[in-house]
Amino acid sequence: MRDFLNRLWELKIPLLILLIALLVGIGLSYLIAPQPVVGVITLDDAIYGYSAQYLINQIIYAEQNPRVKAVILEINSPGGTVVDTEAVYLELMELRLQKPVIAMINGMAASGGYYLASGADYIIAKPSSEVGNIGVIGYLPYEPQVFEEIYSTGPYKLWGSPRDTFVREIEMLKQGFFEAVKLGRGEVLNLSDSEILRGQLYMGSEALHNGLIDELGGNTVAYWAASELAHIRNFSVEDLSVMAGLPEYDPYSIFAQSTDGYSTAYPKEAGIYLLYIPPTER
Numbered sequence: 301m302r303d304f305l306n307r308l309w310e311l312k313i314p315l316l317i318l319l320i321a322l323l324v325g326i327g328l329s330y331l332i333a334p335q336p337v338v339g340v341i342t343l344d345d346a347i348y349g350y351s352a353q354y355l356i357n358q359i360i361y362a363e364q365n366p367r368v369k370a371v372i373l374e375i376n377s378p379g380g381t382v383v384d385t386e387a388v389y390l391e392l393m394e395l396r397l398q399k400p401v402i403a404m405i406n407g408m409a410a411s412g413g414y415y416l417a418s419g420a421d422y423i424i425a426k427p428s429s430e431v432g433n434i435g436v437i438g439y440l441p442y443e444p445q446v447f448e449e450i451y452s453t454g455p456y457k458l459w460g461s462p463r464d465t466f467v468r469e470i471e472m473l474k475q476g477f478f479e480a481v482k483l484g485r486g487e488v489l490n491l492s493d494s495e496i497l498r499g500q501l502y503m504g505s506e507a508l509h510n511g512l513i514d515e516l517g518g519n520t521v522a523y524w525a526a527s528e529l530a531h532i533r534n535f536s537v538e539d540l541s542v543m544a545g546l547p548e549y550d551p552y553s554i555f556a557q558s559t560d561g562y563s564t565a566y567p568k569e570a571g572i573y574l575l576y577i578p579p580t581e582r
Contacts (some may be wrong), residue, residue: 323433335370336532338523339540342490346575347380347412348554352388354546357539359391360549363546368543370400370526374422374519378565378576379412380554382436382473385574390481393420400529404522405513407431410501414512418484420531423513424522431507434481435499436474438466438572439566470572477574485511501576 337470341358344352362368373392379385395401396419403409403420410433417423417431425431478497482489489496507513515521528534541549558569565577 327523336535337367337538338526339368339371341373345551347385352492354382356391358540363395369532370530372402372522374404375409376407376411377408379574382572385412389419402526410576418481424515425504425513427504429504433501433576436470439570454532
């Protein structure tokens with residue numbers, strides 16, 4: 301028995317040294333390891349070619365940077381063009397395969413803005429945020445006409461398509477939007493299919509009740525939701541446009557101007573849009 305105790309005593313000091321070395325090693329690795337980042341991407345504009353590419357550049361950077369463990373997409377947008385909204389949405393879905401994405405709705409996520417939010421893992425909004433407006437709008441093409449000074453090889457060469465085809469295309473795009481919302485929100489939706497497609501805009505508190513968002517709160521709630529989904533602590537919050545070294549955002553308006561020079565809520569160019577137009581503009 302005494303020999304056994306002597307052997308334990310002999311082992312005590314080496315074990316203590318080993319324990320101290322282990323603790324020091326853990327501490328050093330903690331100090332040396334890069335601090336995890338919650339990256340923030342800001343959409344404070346309509347969604348069109350330039351703004352969409354600016355978002356996509358940040359999404360790709362977040363996807364490729366191992367320090368970025370989660371992304372918060374801050375949204376204040378009435379929506380925009382169909383093709384550019386879909387381009388950003390598809391990149392968000394690719395990012396979600398690797399890292400959690402949280403949508404933080406500030407002022408508005410309407411139409412295409414909500415399309416992007418529906419692609420997030422978790423959606424947060426303020427009680428007064430405006431959320432929804434699910435649907436599509438578009439300018440109908442002109443009826444075929446004949447111009448003496450223009451020769452065309454077909455009746456729709458100048459207009460692209462007949463009106464009934466255009467309406468069918470809008471219906472198809474509406475269904476695509478609808479499926480994206482159903483995919484993103486799943487069983488938490490408390491609205492029927494017909495209610496979802498009415499194009500209604502909801503305040504944040506009502507959007508929560510209807511399952512369009514997950515929680516009411518501000519940026520701090522979004523930061524902690526991101527850290528929980530990414531399973532990180534001691535993180536920093538960084539602007540991804542700065543981390544990616546992008547130039548300062550310099551928007552231009554896609555909206556038409558009124559005769560007195562003020563910007564309206566109507567797009568300059570004809571086309572199909574995922575866009576909310578306020579009642580005062582109609």
